[in-house]
Amino acid sequence: MSDLRDAARAWLAQDPDPETRAELQGILDAGDSAALADRFGARLEFGTAGLRGELGAGPNRMNRVTVMRAAAGLASRLPEQAGVVIGYDARRNSERFALDTAAVMAGAGLRAWVLPRTLPTPVLAYAVRHLGAEAGVMVTASHNPPRDNGYKVYWNDGAQIVPPVDAEISAAIDAVGPVDALPLGEGYERLGEEIVEAYLHALSHLPLGDARDVNVAYTPMHGVGGETLLRAFDWAGFPAPTVVSEQAEPDPDFPTVAFPNPEEPGAMDLALGLAAASDVDLVIANDPDADRCAVAIPTSGGWRMLTGDEVGGLLAEQTLRQTKGDDRLVVTTIVSSSLLGAIAEEHRVRFAESLTGFKWIMKAGGRGDRLVYGYEEALGYSVGGDDGVIVRDKDGIGAALTVAGLAAAAKRDGRTVQDLLDDQARRHGLYATGQLSVRVADLSLITEAMARLRAEPPVRLGGRTVERVDDLAEGAGGLPPTDGLRFQLSAGGSGGSARVVVRPSGTEPKLKCYLQVVLPVGDGDLAEVRAQAADDLDAIRADVSTALGLN
Structure with a gap:
């Protein structure tokens, strides 16, 4: 406990944020050992997804100290006078974290560009290559809960970092001293709207075809995609989408959804309700940083969400x-x-x-x-x-x-x-996919479940024999090693093939299972084949759930 208190006091001494200082001082004054252990007994790990976590004081939270350390570590990994472009969404502290990053970069002698305002993540990713930057940073937690924020790092190819760059940056972050000793600069540049115009112009090269008559209901889900998407539709010559008014403006509280993720139950209810009451052909949704796209279509039984x-x-x-x-x-x-x-x-x-x-x-x-x-x-x-x-x-x-x-x-x-x-x-057979996702409060449960599946893999799933188990941690199929298992299943009574992949989520406390059934169609009735595929997926899902042992 004394070590944690010492670590907390050292944090207080360097923290530039009065809000997190007050939070931490309150914890110290209350002698709340559990809260101290939660914040200082671990730290957010920097990896290929950058950083993502709950806002608050301490190394196991997203805050200005964590962000400035990450920025300093990244800066030390870049060539002298390299350029870094920085973007941010509308979550709490996103702009502050972006400006702190720019100040650290400028203080390190690097050229820092900051996007002109809250903008979608793809604008930042595009800007990296457009500006010839050596790296990019996007401050966003994407579709995570409101209490979270995050820090994505891009390399000079405009893609997110992969090993060994992530490990090199992580080691550099570990070597950063107190952030109040970091040299900070004010010589960063605020980009103008021309970077957004360049992105929109680039979208004109997409394979859009020449048809434009389509009516769309759209939601940015309280995120930053709305304005950019409407401008993109206008540039391309499509009619302006009808926007879900309750979710049109950025709001870090995401008040109308439990989770701001189009995949989560209920998140699309307002958009689907608008579609049902309007003369539209299509529903489109972005997640809060607009790097994902969800689609729903009308059917004889009502509006249906398409799978990814x-x-x-x-x-x-x-x-x-x-x-x-x-x-x-x-x-x-x-x-x-x-x-x-x-x-x-x-x-x-x-x-x-x-x-x-x-x-x-x-x-x-x-x-x-x-x-x-x-x-x-x-x-x-x-x-x-x-x-x-x-x-x-x-x-x-x-x-x-x-x-x-x-x-x-x-x-x-x-x-x-x-x-x-x-x-x-009809051309390829019916490829039906589904998911089983288990959210946990204790990450050790995921580790235990994966160990259990490796030690005693199931022999049957959904009435099909498990014919092969590929441990992806061994680099199956020539891919880099990753924590995951792939189960290849027999044809089963309905024919075709089936597959299950189980892996821990890289961004959320979830164990995710991906299910696939492939059934021949031929001259058969597609509705019947789809019903059979749905039954097969349900049976596999039930057996996978039992095998995980997390219920």
């Missing part, structure tokens, strides 16, 4: 039909649908799988490959034209535009987005 894999397949087709060249590369992750491989084969282009996360998607392929499209099932897409992807990270604005383009083309032809999905199923 369904949107992923549609965007792949749209991209490959409107780009050319046998050097084109499309990439998805090991937890996403394997449909993309079938689509790539049909179009005779190159295909690769990567580890989970866009930082790995952008590193996939080999010399001579031209990456025109990458996606992950968690609503992340990067779409490109003949010159390759526009943004080397998830881009919810570009994806929204491209979805609008393919929906407008279907409408012009007297067809629907559902018709496009049906076409894919």
Whole structure:
């Protein structure tokens, strides 16, 4: 306890933020040992996802000291006079953290550019390459709860960092002394609106097609995507979307949703309600930093949310039909649908799988490959034209535009987005995917569950035999090692194939399980095949839940 109190007092002495100083002093005065241990018994680990955590005092929280240490560590890893571009969203302290980062960079003799205002993450990712910066920083916690904030780091290729750069930056952060001794500079530059104009202009190279008649209901989910998306639709010539008024303005409290993530139950209720009461063809949502894109479509039974894999397949087709060249590369992750491989084969282009996360998607392929499209099932897409992807990270604005383009083309032809999905199923078979996600308060439960699955893997899941278990920690399939398990299942009574991948989330206290069933369609009734796939997924999900032992 005395060590924790000493660490807290040392923190107080360097903390420039009166709010977190008052918080910590109150904990010390109250003798709250549990709160001290929570804040000083561990620290936020810097990794390939940068930093992400709850706001508050201490090394296990996001605060100005944590951010300035991260900035100083990053600065020490960069060449002299290198440029760093910094963006931020509308969460609590995001702008303050961005300006602290700029001051540390300027104090280290680096050139620092700060985006003009709260803007989507893809604008920052685009700006890194556009400005020729050596690195980029985006202050955002994306779709995390309101109490969180985060710190994403990009390298000079416009993609998020990967090993060994993350470990080098982490070691440099550990070597940073008290932040009140850091040299701070005021010579950073506030960029103007021209950087947003450059991003919007770049989106004109997306494979949008020539149809524009589509009516969209849209929500930025209390985030920063609204203004940029509306401008992008205007630039591209689409009608202005109808925006969910209750979620239109940035609000760090995210008052209308339990979690500001389009994938979470209830998060899309307002947007779907607006669609049901309006004459619209499509619902589109961004998460709060607008790097993800969710889509819903009308059906005979009401509005239906598409899965990330369904949107992923549609965007792949749209991209490959409107780009050319046998050097084109499309990439998805090991937890996403394997449909993309079938689509790539049909179009005779190159295909690769990567580890989970866009930082790995952008590193996939080999010399001579031209990456025109990458996606992950968690609503992340990067779409490109003949010159390759526009943004080397998830881009919810570009994806929204491209979805609008393919929906407008279907409408012009007297067809629907559902018709496009049906076409894919008839050509390739039905690739049905689902998830089981278990949130925990104690991260050790995830470690124990993974150890249990490795020691005693299930022999049957959903009535299918487990034919092979791949331990991804061993670098299966030539991929870098990662904590995960992949179970290949037998055909089962309904035929086809099935697969389960289990891995800890990289950004949230969750254990995530990704399920896939592939069923032949042929001349069969698609509704019946879909119903069978849903039953198969439910059966697999139930057995995986039992195997995890976390209920």
